[in-house]
Structures are given as C-alpha cells and as structure tokens.
Amino acid sequence: MAPSTRTQNVIIAGLAALATAASAFSIWSVGRPHPSLMDGTKATSVAGPTDAPPATTVAQEAGATAVPEATTETEAPADTAEPERSSIDTWIEAWSGEADLLVIGDGFSNLPSQWVQLWARNLGAERPVEIRHWGETSDVEFNDPIVLSDSGEVPLTVWSASRAGSTIQAAAQRYDSFVEASVEPDAVLITMGLSSADEDIPAGLDALVSAIDEDVPVLVAIGPEGLYEEGVADASLKWAQDNNDRVSVVDLRLSAPANPTAEQWARAFQQALDQS
Incomplete structure (x- = not known):
C-alpha cells in the first residue's frame, strides 16, 4: 500500500x-x-615581506656562525705592525758599548770649555772616553783627540761636529763631510738653535735627519731656557714630537736653570737621560 x-x-x-x-x-x-x-x-599564517625577521637573527637563533663583514680597503692587514718608536733608551743603548757618538752642534758646544765636552768627561768615570772637535779653521776635518779618560774597557769616541755660527740647514749640508772625516756613527746627538732664528727649522731638521742613516738612533736636545731666540726651541720641540717615529727628544727647559753654566747644562742633560 502506497504511503499517504x-x-x-x-x-x-x-x-x-x-x-x-x-x-x-x-x-x-x-x-x-x-x-x-x-x-x-x-x-x-603566510608571512608577508614585513613579517620576516632579519637574516642575522635567524642565523643566531639557529646557532649558526655569522659571516664576518668584509674587510674594507683602508684597514691594515692583521700582521702589519706600526713602526717601532725611537726612545731615549734606544739612543743610549746604541753607544753603551764600544762606540762612536756624533754630535751636531753650534756655538754652544764647539769649545772644550762647553757643555758637550764636560758631559763627555763625566762619562769617563766609568769608561775610556775621548773627544774630537771639528777643526773650524780648515773646516774639513776633526782635530786631534782629547783624552778625557783612559780607565775601563769599553771606549767611547765623541765626534763633536759643532761649528760657531752654524745653522741647522748648514749642518745638514755638511753632514756627509762630518761622516767622511770620522766614521759612520752609532748614534747622533743634535743640539742646535743658537743661530737658527731666521731659518725654517722644520725644513732644516727634515734635511739633517734625512741625511743620517735610518738605522742610526737620533736624539734632539732642546737647550735650556734663555739661550735661543723666541720660537726656536718650541719649533724644534714640535718637529721632534711630530717625528717621534724617527727621533727622541729631551727638553732641558724642564730641568736646567735658565742661562746655565756649561757645568749646569751638562749635569741637567745627564739627569734627563737618567730619568728617561
């Protein structure tokens, strides 16, 4: 039966x-x-461009080592060392053994009664020392040696190439003549300024030190207060400080009395060396 x-x-x-x-x-x-x-x-959800974290963060979270940034062209190689700076100790060491010390000076150090010879004489308490002054009359060679001490076993010869009236530039022009008339020095002492008020001091020192073999230590000694024309000592000191990769310097205005005697100058110079 069909449904209803x-x-x-x-x-x-x-x-x-x-x-x-x-x-x-x-x-x-x-x-x-x-x-x-x-x-x-x-x-x-699917991340859009702004949702992605920085790649370095992802690497750090994954424990990966980040790639170092490339070295720029201006960076020095890791194994390149700065030039070794000259020091007073290096200069002293150069003439501590049997040695020849060349002094480039002016009218403050050209005579036996002046400070360079008095300082060298004091060195003779511990070693044989002789000094030879430049022959200013002939102006071509050193005079015969003056023996300051003959006791000890490590001789030192001081070649005092000091000339009355000499400027720094004049000394630079004669440097080769000084060496030819003596020997290649183990160290050089520059003590000048008396006659250099009217010259270009930095240029003169550039020329003088450029003439010296680069392996020879150089000390620039700034004279005591009251001896040079205004500006000479400051210009010499600034040049030495700017070139401290090549020379060392002592400023005797800090330790010597103004207008000193030769003995006071010699003593102040040695004290400056002892305190270096």
Whole structure:
C-alpha cells in the first residue's frame, strides 16, 4: 500500500533538510587546513615581506656562525705592525758599548770649555772616553783627540761636529763631510738653535735627519731656557714630537736653570737621560 500524501510530504521535508546541512558542511570545510597540519598547534599564517625577521637573527637563533663583514680597503692587514718608536733608551743603548757618538752642534758646544765636552768627561768615570772637535779653521776635518779618560774597557769616541755660527740647514749640508772625516756613527746627538732664528727649522731638521742613516738612533736636545731666540726651541720641540717615529727628544727647559753654566747644562742633560 502506497504511503499517504501526508507521509510523503514529511519524507520530502526531511530529505531537503539533510541536503541543506550537507551543503553547509561542504562550504565550511573548504577554509579548514588538512588534518595532518593540525597537530594540536595553531595553524601558521603566510608571512608577508614585513613579517620576516632579519637574516642575522635567524642565523643566531639557529646557532649558526655569522659571516664576518668584509674587510674594507683602508684597514691594515692583521700582521702589519706600526713602526717601532725611537726612545731615549734606544739612543743610549746604541753607544753603551764600544762606540762612536756624533754630535751636531753650534756655538754652544764647539769649545772644550762647553757643555758637550764636560758631559763627555763625566762619562769617563766609568769608561775610556775621548773627544774630537771639528777643526773650524780648515773646516774639513776633526782635530786631534782629547783624552778625557783612559780607565775601563769599553771606549767611547765623541765626534763633536759643532761649528760657531752654524745653522741647522748648514749642518745638514755638511753632514756627509762630518761622516767622511770620522766614521759612520752609532748614534747622533743634535743640539742646535743658537743661530737658527731666521731659518725654517722644520725644513732644516727634515734635511739633517734625512741625511743620517735610518738605522742610526737620533736624539734632539732642546737647550735650556734663555739661550735661543723666541720660537726656536718650541719649533724644534714640535718637529721632534711630530717625528717621534724617527727621533727622541729631551727638553732641558724642564730641568736646567735658565742661562746655565756649561757645568749646569751638562749635569741637567745627564739627569734627563737618567730619568728617561
């Protein structure tokens, strides 16, 4: 027996509801991730360009070693050392053994009664010392040696190439003649300024030191207060400080009395060396 009209209507309504529910489930499931991606964690959204962290941060979080930045062209190689700076100790050491010390000076050190010879005489308390002054009359050779001490075993010869009226530039022009008339020195002492007020002091010192073999230590001694024209000592000191990779310097204005005697000058110079 066929169902009644009322029963048929109920069956049709149920089928329609079931179809509607199935359609809604299909639409909802389209936006859901695959079950294999939903392991109890929150689904990860797709990151845009601004969401990505910096590469270095990622490397650090992963425990990777960051790549060092490239060395710029202005950086020095790691194994390049700065030039060794000259020092007073280096200068002293150069003539501590059997040696020849060349003094480049002016009218403050050209006579036996002046400070260079008095200082050299004091060195003779511990070693044989002789000094030879430049022969200013002939102006081509050194005079015969003056023996200041003959006791000890490590002789020192001081070649005093000091000339009355000499400027720094004049000394630079004669440097080769000084060496030819003596020997290649183990160290050089420059003590000048008396006659240099009207010259370009930095240029003169550049020329003089350039004439000296680069392996020979050089000491520039700035004379005591009250002896040079204004500006000479300061210009010499500044040049020496600017060139401290090549020369060392003592400024006797800091330790010697103004307008000293030759003995005071010699003593102040030795004290400056002792305190270096």
